[in-house]
Amino acid sequence: MNLQVMQLLKPKADTFDVSTSDDEGPQGDLKYLPCPPLNSEACNCEREMAANFWTSSHFKQLLEPEEVDVVPSLDKEKGLTLEEFKMIKIHMTNYISRLGQQCKVRQRVVATAITYFRRVYTRKSMTEYDPLLVAPTCLYLASKAEESTVQARHVIFYIKKIHKKFVYDLKDILEMEMKLLEALNYYLVVYHPYRALSQLLQDVGMADLTFLCWSLINDSYKMDLILIYPPYMIALACIYIASVLKEKDTTAWFEELHVDMNVVKNISMEILDFYDAYRQPIPDERINAALSKLSSKP
Amino acid sequence: MAAAAPGQLNLDESPSWGSRSVDCFEKLEQIGEGTYGQVYMAKEIRTGEIVALKKIRMDNEREGFPITAIREIKILKKLHHENVIQLKEIVTSPGPEKDEQGRSADGNKYKGSIYMVFEYMDHDLTGLADRPGMRFSVAQIKCYMRQLLTGLHYCHVNQVLHRDIKGSNLLIDNEGNLKLADFGLARSFSGDHNANLTNRVITLWYRVIMLWTDLQNCYLELQNMAQLSTCGLSDAFLQSFCMENQFCLGKTRMNMMGLSHPFDALALRFFSQSFDMILLHMPEQLNKIFELCGGPDEAIWPGVTKMPWYTNFKPTRPMKKRLREVFKHFDRHALELLERMLTLDPSQRISAKDALDAEYFWNDPLPCDPKSLPKYESSHEFQTKKKRQQQRQHEEMAKRQKLQHPPQHARLPPIQPTGQAHPQLRPGPNQPIHNSQPPVVAGPSHHYGKPRPSGGPNRYPPGGNPSGGYNPNRGGQGGGYSGGPYPQGRGPPYAASGMPGAGPRGGGGGGGSGGGYGVGAPNYPQAGPYGSGSGAGRGPNMIGGNRNQQYGWQQ
Numbered sequence: 054m055n056l057q058v059m060q061l062l063k064p065k066a067d068t069f070d071v072s073t074s075d076d077e078g079p080q081g082d083l084k085y086l087p088c089p090p091l092n093s094e095a096c097n098c099e100r101e102m103a104a105n106f107w108t109s110s111h112f113k114q115l116l117e118p119e120e121v122d123v124v125p126s127l128d129k130e131k132g133l134t135l136e137e138f139k140m141i142k143i144h145m146t147n148y149i150s151r152l153g154q155q156c157k158v159r160q161r162v163v164a165t166a167i168t169y170f171r172r173v174y175t176r177k178s179m180t181e182y183d184p185l186l187v188a189p190t191c192l193y194l195a196s197k198a199e200e201s202t203v204q205a206r207h208v209i210f211y212i213k214k215i216h217k218k219f220v221y222d223l224k225d226i227l228e229m230e231m232k233l234l235e236a237l238n239y240y241l242v243v244y245h246p247y248r249a250l251s252q253l254l255q256d257v258g259m260a261d262l263t264f265l266c267w268s269l270i271n272d273s274y275k276m277d278l279i280l281i282y283p284p285y286m287i288a289l290a291c292i293y294i295a296s297v298l299k300e301k302d303t304t305a306w307f308e309e310l311h312v313d314m315n316v317v318k319n320i321s322m323e324i325l326d327f328y329d330a331y332r333q334p335i336p337d338e339r340i341n342a343a344l345s346k347l348s349s350k351p
Numbered sequence: 352m353a354a355a356a357p358g359q360l361n362l363d364e365s366p367s368w369g370s371r372s373v374d375c376f377e378k379l380e381q382i383g384e385g386t387y388g389q390v391y392m393a394k395e396i397r398t399g400e401i402v403a404l405k406k407i408r409m410d411n412e413r414e415g416f417p418i419t420a421i422r423e424i425k426i427l428k429k430l431h432h433e434n435v436i437q438l439k440e441i442v443t444s445p446g447p448e449k450d451e452q453g454r455s456a457d458g459n460k461y462k463g464s465i466y467m468v469f470e471y472m473d474h475d476l477t478g479l480a481d482r483p484g485m486r487f488s489v490a491q492i493k494c495y496m497r498q499l500l501t502g503l504h505y506c507h508v509n510q511v512l513h514r515d516i517k518g519s520n521l522l523i524d525n526e527g528n529l530k531l532a533d534f535g536l537a538r539s540f541s542g543d544h545n546a547n548l549t550n551r552v553i554t555l556w557y558r559v560i561m562l563w564t565d566l567q568n569c570y571l572e573l574q575n576m577a578q579l580s581t582c583g584l585s586d587a588f589l590q591s592f593c594m595e596n597q598f599c600l601g602k603t604r605m606n607m608m609g610l611s612h613p614f615d616a617l618a619l620r621f622f623s624q625s626f627d628m629i630l631l632h633m634p635e636q637l638n639k640i641f642e643l644c645g646g647p648d649e650a651i652w653p654g655v656t657k658m659p660w661y662t663n664f665k666p667t668r669p670m671k672k673r674l675r676e677v678f679k680h681f682d683r684h685a686l687e688l689l690e691r692m693l694t695l696d697p698s699q700r701i702s703a704k705d706a707l708d709a710e711y712f713w714n715d716p717l718p719c720d721p722k723s724l725p726k727y728e729s730s731h732e733f734q735t736k737k738k739r740q741q742q743r744q745h746e747e748m749a750k751r752q753k754l755q756h757p758p759q760h761a762r763l764p765p766i767q768p769t770g771q772a773h774p775q776l777r778p779g780p781n782q783p784i785h786n787s788q789p790p791v792v793a794g795p796s797h798h799y800g801k802p803r804p805s806g807g808p809n810r811y812p813p814g815g816n817p818s819g820g821y822n823p824n825r826g827g828q829g830g831g832y833s834g835g836p837y838p839q840g841r842g843p844p845y846a847a848s849g850m851p852g853a854g855p856r857g858g859g860g861g862g863g864s865g866g867g868y869g870v871g872a873p874n875y876p877q878a879g880p881y882g883s884g885s886g887a888g889r890g891p892n893m894i895g896g897n898r899n900q901q902y903g904w905q906q
Contacts (some may be wrong), residue, residue: 068548108431110428193415194416197416197418197421198421198425201415202418203415204413204414205414205415206413223413226415227414227415227416230415230416230466231415231416234416235370235443238370239370239424239428239441240428241425241428242425242428242429243425346830348656
């Protein structure tokens with residue numbers, strides 16, 4: 054199993070950007086520290102005062118897997134299947150990261166944008182909210198929310214570089230921004246697994262696996278994990294996969310953490326399943342077919 | 352874990368995942384002017400609940416939803432504390448809404464307005480303190496002060512800097528609760544990483560200056576209050592102000608927790624950047640601080656002389672710490688706390704948290720229970736200010752017609768030099784304060800970078816009037832500490848209160864001898880321009896005048 058998984062991982066980790074900008078390596082600036090109960094430093098004595106992940110809207114909005122894997126009814130009417138729905142989300146996730154690379158924003162902005170994107174489609178349909186417009190708008194909004202604003206006209210400029218047939222203009226992005234804010238209920242703070250990762254890796258003494266784990270986390274955004282699990286659990290799952298791959302024994306360390314290993318293993322399995330299912334890149338025709346279903350008149 | 356059924360919870364709150372329309376509320380009256388929009392008192396039609404609606408100004412058509420609003424929303428959604436204002440929800444006005452100019456939006460939602468809905472608070476501190484005859488008891492002051500510090504501490508723990516602490520942003524309800532409000536300038540900072548404070552946000556350095564002036568304003572305002580109340584509610588605010596302020600001074604925006612924080616050193620790097628700008632534009636403000644707290648030197652701030660900017664800003668002459676002298680009427684504990692809060696060296700300055708443990712709060716009279724406080728009729732700075740402004744504007748107009756800018760005005764006594772910085776930084780409503788000041792200066796030209804208007808009556812040489820601002824005992828002419836530094840609009844509630852006419856000092860104008868500016872007077876016996884104008888022009892501020900008399904500002 055190990056070998057197989059490694060083969061799967063190898064090309065993926067390379068193709069998916071590890072770091073979208075030069076100013077941020079794996080130790081990059083991820084300012085919202087999730088506060089896993091296992092980390093006594095993060096949980097300082099001020100805990101009762103501090104707004105942390107456990108009091109955040111992100112935590113309160115975590116969903117059950119069944120709630121995420123639902124095709125919005127309007128899209129269903131147009132014949133969109135769950136598989137196609139997921140496929141479009143994966144495709145647009147890649148799109149957002151490519152756009153993010155073009156705009157030279159930090160990985161954190163990309164991750165936040167993807168989270169917004171995925172969150173929107175737990176509430177809105179792709180029929181009403183065209184993914185091709187929502188995706189860049191999410192990146193634009195995330196760049197503001199993460200304090201590294203990219204001007205809207207620059208976003209447009211970069212979209213046109215990677216996507217020649219982009220039909221929307223500045224006005225559409227700004228209008229969609231308002232709709233997104235509403236759809237997100239103005240909850241803009243997102244916690245990510247990256248921060249927890251570096252702390253955890255140091256603790257477990259596997260800092261040499263940072264690159265691998267970081268890539269795994271990047272890939273985890275192609276799924277809806279960030280909407281379902283607390284970020285530090287995703288980080289743990291990635292560490293778990295990495296440690297199994299590299300044949301490092303972390304059993305004792307995981308035991309000390311007092312986390313629910315079943316959850317960690319479930320997340321790990323989901324990630325591995327994902328690699329298995331999407332070993333080949335999704336053919337463009339399938340994406341286009343799915344997208345054209347959305348634009349068809351019922 | 353995620354099993355806490357968060358979905359249902361959210362569904363209850365907001366079934367459609369959209370915002371409600373502002374039509375759910377009935378606007379009652381305008382109660383304030385926020386950093387980027389008006390604030391209204393409104394009633395929720397369905398429940399009858401009174402709320403405050405803060406309109407988000409959407410005038411940047413090219414960059415969509417303002418980033419300032421994004422910051423404020425992000426921060427407010429993160430903070431939940433009894434001493435921090437609670438954001439209840441956000442509502443939109445979808446359709447074309449006519450704005451003040453009668454333009455109507457074209458139906459696009461993004462051109463509509465967005466409102467933040469807050470709990471309604473009866474007063475803001477400035478408004479409350481400004482009520483005629485208002486006098487806070489010591490226990491009451493301590494009660495407010497403690498709440499302020501608790502709220503501030505909560506913000507700091509959550510890595511939020513408010514950056515705009517001042518009377519009008521401290522809201523008080525009739526239960527005696529005090530809450531921090533207006534996080535429009537607030538920023539999150541990260542405790543262990545400073546990458547977000549790099550050149551990317553360079554424009555913010557200008558903000559710092561604006562902020563700085565604000566604080567300066569507030570600072571002087573507090574000086575006024577310090578003199579008015581016998582045992583300093585003001586010092587409370589002075590303290591909190593200074594905690595914020597010092598982070599501007601010493602640590603830029605990083606950290607007003609003061610304290611020996613690990614990233615002090617980093618902060619100082621930013622200091623050097625912003626400092627130049629501060630230095631360039633408002634050395635007077637710095638001087639003010641130094642006059643009160645002493646000039647920075649190795650003795651009170653080890654390492655300060657090693658800092659890159661030190662030669663630029665070190666005081667031209669040695670300055671002694673005058674805190675104890677200036678606030679000698681404070682009781683021992685208040686003074687002690689004040690001193691620790693006004694420490695220049697950030698590593699020695701007291702944090703909000705430690706301040707809460709200070710003797711001051713644990714000695715008689717103890718802070719009272721908020722609920723025991725008297726209830727007052729609602730008072731907001733905005734309203735009182737507006738009334739006064741109108742009145743003043745009227746007077747100014749009349750006066751300007753009389754005086755046609757006599758040339759000698761170009762040589763004016765050195766007034767508190769702060770004054771001239773404001774008109775550009777804060778283009779307030781257009782009503783000049785100095786009768787002789789060309790209206791242009793107060794205009795909406797937003798030149799943060801521009802040194803100061805050249806020529807003209809408001810070009811006062813700096814430094815001519817040290818200490819006059821807050822020492823009630825110096826300068827026989829006494830207490831007109833407030834006149835100069837406040838330009839219109841933003842001004843303190845007491846602006847002009849000490850001016851001739853109302854004050855016991857000036858003898859109705861002519862004899863003013865520039866007294867409005869305190870100690871400066873002796874040097875400028877012919878303080879003409881204000882002398883003649885003052886009786887007519889500055890007089891009308893009856894509230895201020897009354898207060899001065901009432902509280903015996905001269906001691």
